[in-house]
Amino acid sequence: METKLNQEIRTVLEKFDDKYFIEGIVNKNKVIRDLDSYDTDLVKALLLNDELKERFTMEIADATVIKVNDLIDVFEQDEYWQDSYTKYSKKIGLTINGKFLDETSEVVLDFPYKDTVLKASMSKEDTDQDDLRPNEPFLNEVIAREEIDTLLSEKILVSAKKYTSEGSSEVRVISDEDNLILKGNNLLGLYSIRERFTNKVKMIYLDVPYFFKKKIAEDSFKYNSNFRMSTWLVFLKNRIEIARELLSEDGSIWINISDDGMHYLKVLVDSVFGSESFVGTIPRKTRDGKSDVPFNFSQDFDWLLVYTKGVESDAIVGRKIERKYIVTEDFPDRPWRSADLTKQTTAKERENSNFTMVNPKTGKEYPANPKRSWAVTKDTFQSWYDKGGIGFPDDYDFMRGEKPFRRVFKDEDDAKDKPTAVYSDLLLKEFVTTVLTKAKNKSGNDEIDALFGRDEFDYAKPEGLLKAIIEVATKENDFVLDFFMGSATTQAAAMKMNRRFIGIEQMDYINTVSVPRLQKVIEGEQGGISKEVNWQGGGSFVYAELMEKNTGFIKEIVNAKSMTELQAIFKRMLETADFDFRVDLEEIQKDELWQQAIDDQKRLLIKVIDKNQLYYNYSEIDDKNVLDLISSNDYKFNKNFYRDRGE
Template identity: 30%
Template sequence: MHSPDLSQDNIAKIRDLFPGCVTEARDNTTGELRLAVDFDQLKQELSDYIVEGPKERYRLDWPGKREALFLANAPTAKTLRPVVDESLAFDTTQNLFIEGDNLEALKLLQESYLGKVKMIYIDPPYNTGKDFIYDDDFSEKSEDFLVRSNQKDDIGNRLLANTESNGRFHSDWLSMMMPRLRLAKNVLSDDGVIFISIDDCEINNLRSLCDEVFGSDNFIASIIWHKMDSPKNSAKYLSEDHDYILLYAKNSEKWRPRLLPRSGKMIERYQNPDNDPRGPWLLGDLAARNFYSKGVYPITTPSGKLISGPPAGSYWRISQEKFDELSADNRIWWGTSGDNRPGIKKFLSEVRDGVIPQTYWSWKEVGSTRNAKQDLRKLLNASSGDQIFITPKPVKLIERMLDIATSPDENAIILDFFAGSGSTAHAVMRKNSNDGGNRKWISVQLPEPASDNKTISDMCLDRVRQAGIEAIETGSSESWDKDIGFRFLKIDSSNMKDVYYRPDEISQTDLLDAVDNVKPDRTAEDLLFQVLVDWGVDLTLPIRRETIQGKTVFFVDENALVACFDQGVSEALVKELAKSEPLRVVFRDNGFESDAVKINVEQVFRQLSPTTEVKAI
């Protein structure tokens, strides 16, 4: 019921004439993004002289960039709560599944996994105008957000629909991606890499953003994945048959790709027509177009035919002395008749054990989107009418990345913080089951509503459970550790009570209520994992529970950390724990049976285990 916005219509007309003069800007009144005219640029377009304007510089800029940088550095008050009942092999597994906002998850993982992740693969939401992207307004209360966004779910997810109606703004998408990539860089190891799937809409912006975050010197490749196994006849213009996968290293000087295994077809090309005892060989051309000063000389074939020199416009690759040496070693092939132009025999037994990865990946080798969907439906025993992911990534596609970036024996950690359908966790388990590897995975997924009272993370976990069973049943390696479990961790508010009182507002009752600083619904396991996060301890270390003097005591990696959060801790129990000489020990602040015991804790450990770090929460 509003009259047309003529200014926006006029801007659209200018965009038709001068596309480079229309940009995105934030409205001073509403704070919303809208199209705007870059008047300095428009003035230059309409002038026959250089117009004075803002100082030019080479950079990627957009409305909201400073806020995105602030979000990357801002702390979070959230914590990770274990959900043991929904986990698999909780006490022993080294895999993690984290449910919640991935920006908060990355912040919580900073200390524990700083510089430890070997490979990251993400398939972020494409800016299609229909997908959802994350709206990271941490300053807003959840109630205010629900009113503002007209959305509601069980844990207060923050989502912003980047739809056609708001112009599919690149700024929204970039603001969502930047803080996540900056935090992802921190957890990458010095010889680690990140693979990012993307389509044509944001490939240029993502490349510029990654250059800024990782450094242009660390750009490795832009991989073309031919994802469609048949043309899309419904396409408006051309059938979009490919996606891109950007590959960046944390440090390109320290990272090198692993060679890919040769396929059966590659090996079949090696033949042995002359029964050479060195085995099958492949014929290499002796001539090349590159200039070589010693590469012009006549050659006489075994049949007596004279070859005056290399073909026109080319040179022999090697000198005559080297040629004679190879000929004497039966490494020159003249054809079955003995008078062909010579070639060099390249023996399969002498070439590198693999081939260098290429930047074009065909669906025939790594799978198509249709293959991925069919495989997922089969794995989950879903019928054609069941709700399922529209564009899951093929497991083979991610296995190709694992082949390039990891080796079976290096205990590599693989992170995917846009887990989606769970393809990355599936690929890691399948790869381990076939090559005996001990790679470990961390998946992060927001519990977006899906269907049938299920969330995306629920469906992802269903897939991960079935993928583990498949890996056990079909894996060809007998040496892998068969770790198909995962620790389910959920992002939630702090375990500590929130205190918002001013001194003049506190009553005696309020002080009594604050004696116990832990929220009543939190368990000992909750407190343990908050300590692990705060202390930067590996979240997958084995955990053992033991009852000592009637109290539950947690031993993390035996003596890496010992924790007791029960009430009524006695000095005798403190002395008993000190005998194990743990690296760290933690108690509940109000868990001691008396103030005297609390005061004496540090003294006890100073005498019995002086290297132990003592903490009370």
């Protein structure tokens, strides 16, 4: 039955002839598109219909406003029948606000605080000792724009030194070829290197804090890995967004993630990079099976999510192959190799390649395979042959096989910029063989144990895993970035493979594990992949720290043992610290504070500190009070490091 509304709408649409009809049936998608774009002619025609004007307009301040969304809703229902017993008679699926998912663009990855920035300290000592949390704010990107700008401003770098085979020494200049290690919060560190390294990093590897549904034995990292889902997503979103800026146009990012968080992270990174930039997912064997596991199922894998800023035609991953070439009398100065001369098309699909190939030298005939055609056509055969591009097995006594072959010369291979594709069969034999059998957590732990002793760092990734990734994602002298640096596995592998690197780490073990490990690499240590790549030592890197401001006070407060210590710290805070603008300092200084338990004193002192001022901004470097705190060497290093800003 055709309703009154149905009749009125059809009457209006018929005024446009066949524009909105396909064989007499209303083209709903076309109508919806024109309504959504406020097509002048269509909207005017609808307003001239008294019935539709009454149903789908409203008067505001003497103006007539058309309720386009209501009209669109009508067309998204089945044949816009209002008296139907069911809203959708021909379609089944998921809906949101009454619309099918394929009819709306409103479906997004949504979670609390998603439009915010979270500094998020990585240190358990900073955030979780005796429940002393610094109450880090989620800064809304719109409301707290000024605070975010302050938080993410470039930071002053101090303690700058260069490590070489001769030891360490102060450094005032950093070149574009230097490797770089930064100590400090990784989000703020990334924004500090933004101007210098935007679009220059070829590969990023991230061993991110895993999301665990519940605390388990593996959740024993020395850094803070206890995140709730919404916090975890914000934490990673902030960092992956700036990481994308640093990545080169044909670069790739490889994110190591557990099974619990993998699917959430996949959707999140899709929203940052775009789903079209997803390269693939690779499983990594983490351990041998266990028996004491939930549901009696041992989940022994984590995952590598791979994304790029490039497009499908780019060689995002590739490999260099050591090929064997042949030298023959007919081509004495051009070594060559043989390759397949057929294609995965049938003779019927490619009729111009369905011909019998004849060897011009011997007259021997080679008929086409009806299920796999020649890669050349009958018309192009002679031109290929004259250039040496086609050979026959009866041309040479040593040649095996019974089919003509494509001859590829070494100079042609050498002239190609694009690396050889990483085919799935090769991955199964080489790359995945590594990540499935040779890259377990135990291998990484054993490598650290050999260098320092196991207690120094838990759950290090093995160098072999990073070697496998670096080989297919980079070439020599490319920049590799890892801002969850940990024990410096990425940087160690990169140095041994002649890649440049950047590392960022906040935890204090950077100076007891990470940097000492790289010093050992420079000295020529033979663990990890050293023998495989014939590592003999050498190389260098520049080390610097984000200059602590309020961060130092937080550490002092947490570690204080008595009220007397806290009072001394607070006295110095009143002289140089930045306080939250909501704090009434006069109230804080009253005696009531010191009548409380020491843990309550600590909580209050941490709470009043401005969390956006944990490090000194580079913009403050010429302030007199800052100049008194840094060396002339560090001052000159900063001016050189941020030189692209015209300093």
